[in-house]
Amino acid sequence: MSSNWDPLALRPPSHSDELKVSFPREHVMLMTLNRPRHLNAMTPQLATGIATILNWFDDEPSLWVVVVTGEGRAFCAGADLKAWLHDQSSGTANEQESVASSVHGFASISRRHTSCKPMIAAVNGSAYGGGVEIILNCDMVIASEDAVFALPEVKRGVLAAQGVIPRLGRVAGHQLASEMLLLGNTITAVQARDRFRFVNLVVEKSAVVPTALDIARQMTMNSPDSVQSSKEGLILSQKHHFEEAVHTHSMSLVSKRLYHGANIKEGLAAFSERRKPRWSNPAKL
CATH class of the missing domain: 1.10.12 (Lyase 2-enoyl-coa Hydratase; Chain  A, domain 2)
Structure with a gap:
């Protein structure tokens, strides 16, 4: 392996307690969305924390792979729709400008194309909307047997606009991508693996993070x-x-x-x- 790994020397920047950061394997960072009572729905504070940590991760030579997961029974429920309604009602929402000007997309992950370091999604439960957008921009996806996925934006009058549409079209093909995007229905982890082709492995819930960390370890065995x-x-x-x-x-x-x-x-x-x-x-x- 290598002889220059010292996790005690790592000093990640300060961030909200809505995000947990640890270093469970050599050269590997584990990033856990930590709003379990709210199904890890994205907040500005959580999104800012993710951006801060990933920018630091990208610039830290001793970190080679990142695993992202969620605390509790959900991976990520996507955007906070109540906050979105408030912005719409108050006239402060400017969705077109927000999407166009976003450098890295939803949660600073869904359109993150500047980093060459691998990102693995450990999907421990449900993933909706922006949660699926995050997953589609990860390099490998490990899902629990009870994980479910949906792009329900069309059921709420909004749009999955942060990169998932072209990416899902490439991965699944036009017709299957249309099935998720235009119906907004939920699919299972097995369907995500076998039909839509954006999940690599489906494992028992207790094995999701360990499996993702083992894959990260295998990556770090390579140059x-x-x-x-x-x-x-x-x-x-x-x-x-x-x-x-x-x-x-x-x-x-x-x-x-x-x-x-x-x-x-x-x-x-x-x-x-x-x-x-x-x-x-x-x-x-």
Whole structure:
């Protein structure tokens, strides 16, 4: 593995107690939405806390993977609709401007395309609206057997506008995406895995977070430079046509860091010497 991991040296920035942050595995951060009585519905304070922590995570070389989950029986119930009604009634809502100007989307996750570090969703229960938008922008999704998913915005007269529409269309295809978006009905974890194809594994509820952490551990067994460059390639493939994506990826700073960094030399040497590699933290870009 590596020899430069010291979780006691990590100093995450201050944030609301609506978010819990811990470091349960080497190079892994666990981020837990902590509004269980409100099904982890998003508040401005929680969204700000997530943005603050993820910006710090992105800039911390010793952290390579993040797992996001929810406290209690829900993953995330999406936006606080009562607060939304208040903004609408008071005339302070400006949804079009808010969506267009949002850099990273719902909860600072749903359109977060600047980070090359993997994010794993550990879906411990229900996920509605914005909760599904979060999940669709994660790199892997582990769901409990009793987890359910829905995009019920059409039933409330609002819109799932923070990135889930194009992403779900790519993942599930137009017709299945329409089924979720235009009907607003709930689907099960097995359906999300087998029909809609945005869940990787369905496990017992007690195994959701441990399974996600084990997958994170498996990721950290690989070169962090290689993992992060691979994720960047996936992100670029969503933005560009084939040849442009390949060219842009090959000339990026993340690829340059890989080809000129210590880990490529270590990986090749470890293979030649028939030993496990000892990865080092990627250099800051």
